[in-house]
Amino acid sequence: MNELSSxxxxxxxxxxxxxxxPAEAKRLEQRLAEEDALQRALEDLRQTRALLRQMPQRHPPRNFTLKPRLRGLRPPFPRTALALSWASLAILLVFFIALGSRLFGDLSIASSSPMAVARPMEIGGGTEEPMMSIQSMEGTLTPTPEIAYFPPAETASPAPEMRAMSLEESSPVSESRLPSWWFGAPIVSLLLLGIAFGLRRAQLRAFQRRFMSRD
Amino acid sequence: MDELSLIRAAQQGDLEAFNRLVLAYQGMLFNVALRILGDEDLAADVTQEAFLSAFRGLHAYRGGSFKAWLLRTITNACYDELRRNKRRPTISLEPETEEGEENENAPWLADTTSIPQQEIEQRELEHAIQHCLESLPMEFRTVVVLADIQGLDYREVALALRLPLGTVKSRLARARLRLRDCLQGFWELLPTAFRLER
Incomplete structure (x- = not known):
């Protein structure tokens, strides 16, 4: 029978x-009359079905009727589970907002700042250098490579405060970067959601045990 | 009161009407759960859970076969239970445990001195069939339980499981073939009239 086609x-x-x-049945009957293997396979299936059909129907061990006090009654959402769910949502929301602002920040740098295009390594890896440059500007007014990059017309004459401002505007990468641990936020969020779900489920089970009849 | 009136009343919150539906269908739902899960206590718990879920979700019932709707509820509850208890230990029908020791919990080792021989044989056969059912993938098991053990026709099975008719046909045929192969391992337990060709 195992050689039968599907x-x-x-x-x-x-x-x-x-x-x-009817048409399919007629065609099959014609083949059954000619093919012993097909006939045997049909008989096997018939016997298997007969065995299954004689499985006894068991009486339920109890009635599954619901108690009247169940009507309209629903367990409240556990406070802890609710708090965890909101916390989880908040973490996810903040994460995506931060991620979005970083991505858009990167995009705007890539499209508007030639420095960002020319020095991708600084955007991806350098976290402290731009900030240090600004600090050093404020303190000693020592020129850095960034300053040297600006056209002379812009860097030569403005006051030190103005120069610091232009530096801040030209290097938003340092401010929009996320700390590496922040990328674990979705996992923490999912973990909290899982705990909340588990709490709710345990509570529902307890609720069912309490309100279901066992007669 | 006919079934439709009971359903309408239950949808309005009439628990007594719903309980009359429960009494009408509890045997079928319990047996479906029993054959899918293979454990009486678990089947009872899942049946209770399914009725509670059905009562809560009755507003979503929009007509059609109420039996199919309830069967869908119980099969979903069984799926959930199986997923939860995927690693639940089961009693093996093999004569030895995994450690090679004699299995003292095997159904055929129960004290049967006071039970007539015919009943013993019937029980052993039932255990063998149940064992073979549990060896089937869940999607095949559900179809064969509904069609061959509960006697539903293909359309009812398709409706209950929300499957195309062709899928029901195909799964049932494959399930029967696998069961036939499995039952060959219990040749001695099969009644003479049902002994399958080796």
Whole structure:
């Protein structure tokens, strides 16, 4: 019977249950009259079905009727689970906002600042250097490579405060960067959500045990 | 009161009407759960859970076969239970445990001195069939339980499981083939009339 094609097997099984269309049934009957293997396979299926059909129906061990006090009663959402769910949502929200602002920050730098395009390593890896440059500007007014990059017309004449401002505007990368640990936020969020879900589920089970009849 | 009136009343919050539906269907739902899960206590808990879930979700019932709707509820509850207890230990039908020791919990080792021989054989056969059912993938098991053990026709099975008719046909045929192969391992337990060709 294992050599039967999938189509033959399905057709024989459906034929046994009277679920074949008349034309299909007629074609199959013609083949059954000629092919012993098909005939044997049909008999095997018939016997298997007969065995299954004689499985006894068991009496339920109790009635599953619901108690009247169940009507309209729903367990309140556990406070802890609620708090965890909100915390989880808040973490995710903040994470995506921060991620979005960083991405858009990067994009705007890439499109508007030639420095960012020329020195991608600083955007990706250097976290402290731009800030240090600004600090050093404020303190000693020592020129840095960034300052040297600006056209002379802009860097030569303005007051020191103005120069610091232009530096801050030209290097937003340092401010929009996320600390590496922050990328664990979605995992923490999912963890909290999982705990909240577990608490709710445990509470529902306890609720069912309490309000369901056992007669 | 007919079934539709009971359903309408239950949808309005009439628990007594719902309980009359429970009494009408509890045997079928319990047996479906029993054959899918293979454990009486678990089947009872899942059946209770399914009725509670059905009562709560009755507003979502929009007509059609109520039996199919309830069967969908119980099969979903069984799926959930199986997923939860995927690693739940089960009693093996093999004569030895995994450690090679004799399995003292095997059904055929129970004290059967006071039970007539015919009943013993019937029980052993039932255990063998249940064992083979549990060896089937869940999607095959559900179809064969509904069609061959509960006697539903293909359309009812398709409706209950939200499957196309062709899928029901195909799964049932494959399930029967696998069961046939599995039952060959219990040749001695099969009644003479049902002994499958080796």
């Amino acid at each position: 189509r033959d097997l399905i057709q024989l099984s459906a034929y046994l249950d009277g679920e074949l269309r």
